[in-house]
Amino acid sequence: MDVPEMALFAVVVGIVLAGLLLAARPLLARLAARNIRRRTTRVVIVILGLLVGTAVISSSLVVGDTLSYIFLEDVYVRLGAVDEIVSNEFGGQLFSFAETNLTQIRADLATAKSPVDGIAPTLLKVMPVRNVGGNKGNQQITIMGLNASYEGAFGPLTTRDGRSLDTGALRPDDVFANARAAADLNATPGQNLTLFYGTTNQTLVHVIVADIVRDEGTASYERRPILFMDLRRAQSAFSENGSINLIRVSNVGGVVEGVAFSDQVTQDLRLSIASHRLIGLRVQDAKANGIAQAVQIGRAATELFLVMGAFGILAGILLIVNIFVMLAEERKPELGIARAVGFLRRDLLTAFALEGTFYAIVAAAVGALAGLGLGYVMIYFFDRLVPHGDVVVTFHFDPTSVITAFVAGTSLTWVTILLASWRVSRLNIVRAIRDLPEPATPERSRDILIGGLLVTLAGLALTAWGFLMDTGIGKIPGPPVFAVGLGVMAASWGRARIALTLASFFNLAWILTPVGLLNQRTDNVSVAFVMTGIILVGSGILIAVFNVSEVLRALLRRASRGAGRPVLTTAVSYPTEKRFRTGMTVAMFALILFMVTLISMVQGLQASSLDTFVRQQSGGYDVIAYTTSYGEIPNFRQMLQQNFSDRLFLGGWNGVSSASVLPAKIQSVGGNRSYDYTLWGVDNFLLRSNGYGFTRFLPSYVNESTGLREELTSRESVWLSLRYNHTLAIVDRSAAGPNEFVPDESRLRVIPGDSIRAFDAAGRVVNLTIVGVLEQALQFTSGVFVDQDVVRAVFPAQERYTAYFFQMDPTADVGAFRADLERVFFPYGLQTIDIREE
Structure with missing residues (x-):
């Protein structure tokens, strides 16, 4: 029995016990029923107030369910029958390997009786494709070479009219296009397509669209636009004879059920690879990892909405307390008479x-259903307002979530009602009948003292645990709870106002003092956020409630001779006399306003810092362009000057820079762990014109051309040091340690002067020394920066991308320039990014 079922069982037991109590004490049952029937309008108001918390919980869980379902379905659509993938991947690039490896792996899986029903070779390439007849092209079309004899477990390719196809029936120059590729290329059966393979030494492949297949199964792989070729034809066209770069594995069972065998199949695949020493091959548990990520997204969404709604839930609890206290105050004479005719305190407690x-x-029931409606509305607006590409947004909820919300709402309401009922039942008969306030008694002072002592001990325990275990979950609330406990103890001796005011000021100082209380590695930030908000709001409420009388007396003295004194006196008499109720009411509004104010403040900060953020991230550039295939565009500057005017760029042609980009592994010298990084080889224009600054850098370096040591005094001199010393490198901010924007996620950690080594899949290595650490953890250009000649000298062109940076003139039309740039360099798959839009 899991936790929701156990909680539901507990609630059912509670309902059964309430039913037995109704049968055993019919007089109390009639008393409770009479109060419900007598005030139907008030009953509706009470229920509407009570369902708020349940509705918030229900909607949060339902939104989490829907997002989990959306991304889970996306995993099934993207992968189809594929459960595991075997590839030789390095830095995001697929390297080819011998097709004979597939035969060895298949034999090993059969010997191990691994629960697989399909294993298929694939040659996968991404390149620009142009449809001249359709007057359209796309820089990122996936070409998939398949062997039809291995595709049985993955399902056939299906045409729009339902016919099953396979690549074995294709003629040498034919391809199948999935619906997504056909739309991107405006292609129809019989049209000719041109494939631009490679960048530096480009190969043109001409094919004919034989048919168009639905985006389902293999044809929906990773939701890509795909052209399907026979494997042998693809190997020949792209000079990959006898090679593949991907092995797809399907487990026994369907698209959903097969993932249950992923652990066993993954282990068998890794044992096979290790036994044959197939160096470079790696197994990806693709579907299981995708499912885990989808579930995590749902949990994160649920947590986010629960945190956002936590203050609403707490306000709902305060509303419950307030409602029942007011009901009790209203019925106080009636309850006093009931006590006078023989009812015991436990009878009043039972009736309430x-x-x-x-x-x-x-x-709770209405709130759980209302939460469903609220969740649907949130998903509706998510679908309309948030870009989600081809992912289908479908409202979905797990009945367990609705049950959980019902149980949580019922439990919260029950606990709150029982506490309020216990408070109401402790009344004096004579004073209740005459509707007089309860006096302070030694017994009540003793109870307050004991309660304060318990709160003090709880705060002390929380504080000790927080500092011993280094967790903010104890350090944040511990001292404030301790201070409030001391204040409550002092209140038992008649010093409530001074003691609780001082405790509240201490709590505000404890939270607002800029001291790090949170453990960023282990603490739940959402819980800490809620606790901080409650302490801030609660402390402010206590200060207001216990000092409002003094403020109002001062106002009354100033208005002593005014005509409005009677009105003012009447208006303020109730809040000052009913402190508890006043505090509850103010706290409800304060919690909601706190959340609204915080959200507005965050939005304002984001809007005000956008220009600064863009300026820091862009380094002064407006457009970034990059090739989608490896290699360098030949004669790039010459083609640029032939097709564009230098007036488009800030500073003319000096406003255009380039970088050779290499996915590499970075390792600290002396360390044994490597990290995936991007190695940027930047040209002389980029070194001189970028605006990226440094958080720290070396005081000097040795100029290799002169042999002299030169001082580093400015941002420009640090960047230029890469040109004059090819052993130097610059690293982005993420390598300098965690901060509020860069969490500690087991990253490379270096400082200026440290030595690192960068290497590729073939073992080519360059040794470098860090000369500076950037101020930014750059979104568009994160990684390690060296002079472009370093990358070109050590690493071959087929391993490198090329990126280009443009500083646009303020009068230039950026959108038109991007469109023209992509058109001119289409055969090389050049794509552009407007940094401000991103």
Whole structure:
């Protein structure tokens, strides 16, 4: 039995016990029922107030369910029958390997009786494709070479009219296009397509669209636009004879059920690879990892909405307390008479609890259903307002979530009602009948003292645990709880105002003092956020409630001779006399306003810092362009000057820079762990014109051309040091340690002067020394920066991308320039990014 079922069982037991109590004490049942029937309008108001918390919980869980379902379905659509993938991948690039490896792996899986029903070779390439007849092209079309004899477990390719196809029936120059590729290329059966393979030494491949297949199964792989070729034809066209770069594995069972065998199949695949020493091949548990990520997204969404709604839930709890306190105050004479004719305190408690049970069950049930509606509305606007590409947004909820919300709402309401009922039942008969306030008694002072002592001990325990275990979950609330406990103890001796005011000021100082209380590695930030908000709001409320009387007296003295004194006196008499109720009411509004204010403030900060953020991230550049295939565009500057005017760029042609980009592994010298990084080889224009600054750098370096040591005094001199010393490198901010924007996620950690080595899949190595650490953890250009000649000298062109940076003239039309740039360099797959838009 899992936790939701256990909680539901507990609630059902509670309802059964309430029913037995109704049968055993019919007089109390009639008393509770009479109060419900007598005030139907108030009952509706009470239920509406009570369902708020349940609705917030229900909607948060339902949104999480929907997002999990959306991304889970996306995993099934993207991968189809594929459960595991075997590839030789390095830095995001697929390297080819011998097709004979597939035969060895298949034989090993059969010997191990691994639960697989399909294993297929694939040659996968991404390149620009142009449809001249359709007057359209796309820089990132995936070409998939398949062997039809291995595709049985992955399902056939299906045409729009339902016919099954396979690549074995294709003629040498034919391809199948999935619906997504056909739309991107405006292609129809019979049209000719041109494939631009490679960048530096480009190969043109001409093919004919034989048919168009639905985007399902293999044809929906990773939601890519795909052209399907026979494997042998693809190997010949792209000079990959006898090679593949991907092995797809399907487990026994369907698209959904097969993932249950992923652990076993993954282990068998890795044992096979290790036994044959197939160096470079790696197994990806693709579907299981995708499912885990989808579930995590749902949990994160649920947590986010629960945190956002936590203050609403707490306000709902305060509303429940307030409602029942007011009900009790209203019925105080009636309750006093009931006590006078023989009712015991436990009878009053039982009667209130029975009435509250009705409210709790009805409000929780209605709130859970209302949460469904609220969740649907949120998903509706998510679908309309948030870009989500081809992912289909479908409202979905797990019945367990609705049950959980019902249980949580019922439990919260029950606990709150029982506490309020216990407070109400402790009344004096004579004073209740005459509707007089309860006096302070030694017993009540003793209870307050004991309660304060318990709170103090709890705060002390939280504080000790927080500092011993280095967790903010203890350090943040511990001292404030301790201070409030001391204040409550002092209140038992008649010093409530001074003690609780001082405790509240201490709490505000404790939270607002810029001291790091949170452990960023282990603490739940959402829980800490809620605790901080409650402490801030609660402390402010206590200060206001216990000092409002003094402020109002001062106002009354100033208005002593005014005509409005009677009105003012009447207006302020109730808040000052009913402190508890006033505090509860103010706290409800304060919690909601706190959340609204915080959200507005965050939005304002984001808007005000956008220009600064863009300026820091862009380094002064407006457009970044990059090739989608490896290699360098030949004669790039010559083609640029032939097709564009230098007036488009800030500073003319000096406003255009380039970088050779290499996915590489970075390792600290002396360390044994490597990290995936991007190695940027930047040209002389980029070194001189970029605006990226440094958080720290070396004081000097040795100029290799002169042999002299030169001082580093400015941002420009640090960048230029890469040109004059090819052993130097610059690293982005993420390598300098965690901060509020860069979490500690087991990253490379270096400082200026440290030595690192960068290497590729073939073992080519360059040794470098860090000369500076950037101020930014750059979104568009994160990684390690060296002079372009270093990358070109050590690493071959087929391993490198090329990126280009443009500083645009303020009068230039950036959109038109991007479109023209992509058109001119289409055969090389050049794509552009407007940094401000991103």
